[in-house]
Amino acid sequence: IGAAQGYWIAYHRIPSFIVTLAGMLIFRGICQALLGGGSSVGPLPASFKALSSGFIPDVIGPLTLIPPTVNAAGKTIVGSGLTLHMTTIVLGLIAVLAYAYFGLRARRKRERHGYEAEPFPLFVVKTLVGSALALFLVVQFASYRGLPVVLLVMGVLISLFVFVTKRMTIGRxxxxxxxxxxxxxxSGINTERLTLMVFINMGVLSALGGLIIAARLGQAVPAAGLGSELDVIAAVFIGGASAMGGVGQVIG
Known part of the structure; x- marks a missing residue:
């Protein structure tokens, strides 16, 4: 789907808004026709639904800080005690340390090349506040069932595309x-091919998003995601992207 839409945008200069809007209506109609008027496909297996509602396994092992309370009948009271999902804790600490390290590295690089950098006290406060919020969320996840699989997928994708846009030629x-x-x-950039590649990439990401929605619903529904278009567009612009292009980052 991404290649089909990217072809018309890249090689025939049709505005992307028109192509993607028309494509959404066309492919949604094809999907409903193939499913016999909008019938859903399901129920889906539990292993597939884990993509959206599952949690990563605790390969390190849990750490019990407060033993659970046992009532007079000898049964454990649900929700009592405090046990941490240590794999989530370790991953969270690694992520926080990486955030602080790469932030400091980027700041020093700007100073070394003579670019203006934010005041160091402001950088420290921003890093500490961001790290504290991240650790708070990590502890909340660890005290429940661990890190959700869908959040791990999102983190991997963010890291991948930050690297591509900042460190690779294609990102520049x-x-x-x-x-x-x-x-x-x-300047020598094959803009047609690059545009096609970008839309193919977006098609893959859209397919992954569709799989996650289907996993959350427990079945594949043709009308899933209906009405979410405005939310997606708003998220892009609130995140700092520009309608004119060339501005914005993956993390906002």
């Missing part, structure tokens, strides 16, 4: 094309 080319497609083309 995407920013250049978004800022000024004509200038990017004159």
């Amino acid at each position: 080319r995407i920013y250049a094309m978004g800022g000024n497609a004509k200038a990017a083309q004159l």
